[in-house]
Amino acid sequence: MSVLAEAMAGSRPRTPAGRLVAALNHWAIHVALGLIGLIWLVPTLGLLVTSFRPRSDIQATGWWDIFNLHLTLENYRQVLEAQGMLPAFMNTVFIAVPSTVLPIAICALAAYAFSWVRFPFRDTLFLIVIAFLLVPVQVAFIPLLTTATALVPDLQLTRGYVAIWLAHTAFALPFGIFLLRNFFITLPPDMIEAARIDGASDFRVFSQIVVPVSVPAIAAYGIFQFLWVWNDLLMALVFVQDSSKYPMTRAIQNLLSQYGTEWHLLAAGAFLLMIVPLIVFFSLQRYFVQGLLAGSIK
């Protein structure tokens, strides 16, 4: 129990009337929290139930008609095979994995320099990184698309994944550098100095001391970045121009504009998009929340 809850529990009213009021308050709290739980669960649950209901049932009755529930996997089969959600799922994986690994590596290197290497203007440069935290991706769209085409017309970066990997990586850097640097500087200086006195190079200090002891922070950042990329639509709209390489978010957006009322397809598609983040969330909740907390109190 929390410190606050303990403090509150420690002040039990002593009169019978006071106890009654406290009990009513207590019930009000349970009812309010129950209501909040419902509001936050039911919309998602409704879509989940719908994704398993046959199309004819969906059009006849609402998903809350649970006494006539028939379940089927047909919607998932259809959306995966006929609507191309299986290749879209793979595309999302192909986009998300490098767009997570690259920023982790590059941010860890830079964060090490900002915390344990001395060089002039280090703090000024770091303040610039903090300012970069808020640069909106929108400023990059037009220059990157037009310059890339103008410089190397044959390369057609947006036909493949390279453009979106690099764009995701670059825009992940300010936050990642900030987060990891703030963790790295909390490491004990003695540990790093001792290694240096023993003759370890900066790269050895980085790879054999700083990175191994920072695994929790790196994991928190990695999870955050992975989910960010997995869930992204905007960058994919701009930097993935080949329809055979569309990630799930774009595939669902297309489904919605083509079959806006075919809820059996939309529900199944949306759950295919949600399943990996939900697994990540429930299995790695602690790291995920840590990453968010660290990122927000900036």
Place this chain on the structure above:
Amino acid sequence: MGLAPTPAVPAQKVSTPDLTAVRRARTPEGPNYGAAILFLFPAAILLVVFLLYPSLYTILLSFNRGRNGVFEQWVGFDNYVRLFTDPDFINLSTFPPSGALWNNVLWIVFYTSIVIFLGLIIAVVAARVRYESVIKAIVFIPMAISATALAVIWKFVYSPDANIGLLNAILGAFGVSPISWLGDENLVNFALIAVGIWGSVGFATVILSAAVKSIPAEVIESARVEGANERQIFFRMILPMVSLPISVLAVTLVVNVIKLFDLIYVMTAGGPGKASRVIAFTMYQQAFQAGQYGYGSAVAVVMLVVLIPIMIYNVRRFRTGAVT
């Protein structure tokens, strides 16, 4: 993680300008240019190519006609004049005002305040029950989900067909005829803001819950011993003590609003008509659907300019944090 402590580096003046000697000596006190360059190179090149150069290019382009992103015809502030006289962007001549920028204002006012309010209430109230972690996890789930999936979930809830949309089904049970939440110009922004709130309350709850729990129990207890009631404890003690996390949260939420795109694009595509457009949507629409690169760049620059005060705030706060 809080405000960053002072970098753990001794503040000594560099004594030798001879780079190779410093490198060989490898003393932690001297500047190590080689290591700095090696470790920073990949990040620096990406930041320059993907952030710095495009920002400058976009600023220049916003003063150009800029068809196809090429500098062809300089037009001065023409794009900005057109933008701020465009009733689809900002229209103050009607009441209530309308336009994309005004919708962002609506979002900032309602989304930010309600997310913080609900987040704080849930954080404080849930701390008094044993299933606190369950409630927090449930409220937090939408944070893990893509805005695209969030849009599908809520388009389903909002469906005007009372056999499909839960909200209209509930209203129907009370004899209210179905409402087209996303099809009504006067309702659409509030319907969207409600989805945004639903998606972000978990974030606020987690942040504020951590802040509330950092208040020592003895402080609350001693106030209670001196006769403070629950309301006084909340308004006079808890609220002032979490005011810093609240301001940080508010800044984060405002930034979210300025960058808001996916949810709008998937749920309404800015419609009905242009009623639910926001600034980030306008940028995408002008640049990539209308092909107006110069005009779209001007919108992107407005986004950047709106964010600059927050950048300065962040940098300032970080610097003062690093000093103390």
